[in-house]
Amino acid sequence: MAGTSPDRGRTVSTVLGRRLGGELLRMREASDLRQSHAADALTASVAKVAKIERGLVPVRDPDIRALCHLYGNEDPEAVNRLLALARTDRERRKAHGWWNQYPQLQAMGEYVALEDIATLVRTWQLAVVPGLLQTADYARALAVGNGSWSDLAEIDPFVESRMARKARLEGENPLELWAVIGEGCLRQLVGGREVMREQLAHLLEMTQQPHVKLQVVPYLAGAHPGMTSAFTIVSFAEPGALDVVHMDTTSTTLWLEGDTDSAHHGQLFERISRLGLAQRNSVRLVESILKEL
Numbered sequence: 457m458a459g460t461s462p463d464r465g466r467t468v469s470t471v472l473g474r475r476l477g478g479e480l481l482r483m484r485e486a487s488d489l490r491q492s493h494a495a496d497a498l499t500a501s502v503a504k505v506a507k508i509e510r511g512l513v514p515v516r517d518p519d520i521r522a523l524c525h526l527y528g529n530e531d532p533e534a535v536n537r538l539l540a541l542a543r544t545d546r547e548r549r550k551a552h553g554w555w556n557q558y559p560q561l562q563a564m565g566e567y568v569a570l571e572d573i574a575t576l577v578r579t580w581q582l583a584v585v586p587g588l589l590q591t592a593d594y595a596r597a598l599a600v601g602n603g604s605w606s607d608l609a610e611i612d613p614f615v616e617s618r619m620a621r622k623a624r625l626e627g628e629n630p631l632e633l634w635a636v637i638g639e640g641c642l643r644q645l646v647g648g649r650e651v652m653r654e655q656l657a658h659l660l661e662m663t664q665q666p667h668v669k670l671q672v673v674p675y676l677a678g679a680h681p682g683m684t685s686a687f688t689i690v691s692f693a694e695p696g697a698l699d700v701v702h703m704d705t706t707s708t709t710l711w712l713e714g715d716t717d718s719a720h721h722g723q724l725f726e727r728i729s730r731l732g733l734a735q736r737n738s739v740r741l742v743e744s745i746l747k748e749l
Contacts, residue, residue, distance in 0.1 A: 597647030
């Protein structure tokens with residue numbers, strides 16, 4: 457059994473690992489079984505099962521199948537979903553991406569690593585242009601305006617890392633991006649008029665890409681359910697099948713990893729997007745604001 461193989465020091469909690477572990481924990485508790493029962497099924501230690509349920513170690517396919525059988529989950533769709541989640545987590549753990557060169561990313565490092573293997577990103581932003589659509593000068597102005605840097609020399613590497621992320625929108629298998637933004641993102645003079653002119657022109661350029669969808673929620677939409685917070689949904693398969701939700705606060709990065717949270721934010725995104733202008737009308741609004749600058 458895979459449970460007898462060493463972890464080779466990979467005891468690092470990951471977002472996808474915690475999601476997988478949480479699913480397995482829920483199934484075990486629903487079956488009224490203890491970790492010792494799972495350990496017996498895997499020919500592994502109880503400590504190994506605890507690490508799996510906390511998302512600390514990768515889980516191989518035979519272990520997933522053995523646990524599903526033990527917990528009475530023989531539904532092929534459910535089992536395949538967990539297998540896909542486990543494979544994606546293993547891929548994430550093995551990745552030695554460019555982001556490891558940028559300690560300035562700090563808590564964003566895990567997000568960037570997931571973005572690198574994602575198939576779809578849906579993002580709702582209230583006040584700033586999404587990172588994947590930012591120009592270098594806009595990103596730099598945001599970083600300077602943040603005012604939280606202890607060493608200003610770290611800003612340029614941070615901007616470089618943000619620009620490197622944009623490579624996911626290029627190549628043979630680009631990331632699909634659906635960005636819904638508030639009108640304030642277009643009107644806030646981040647970095648001044650020249651920086652914003654360049655930023656808005658870049659947005660217009662990116663909307664020409666078939667895998668980039670941009671919608672603007674205008675001020676005229678009035679009160680709406682997205683006014684309290686921004687969030688991003690990262691997907692690794694069909695929408696809703698393998699989703700995690702990422703949120704930034706003023707002091708921390710928050711991951712919402714459960715089915716309930718991802719489903720709630722998926723529905724919330726749909727509601728917000730229905731208030732947004734169609735892409736062609738969003739483009740016209742961007743063009744109009746650009747002419748005003």
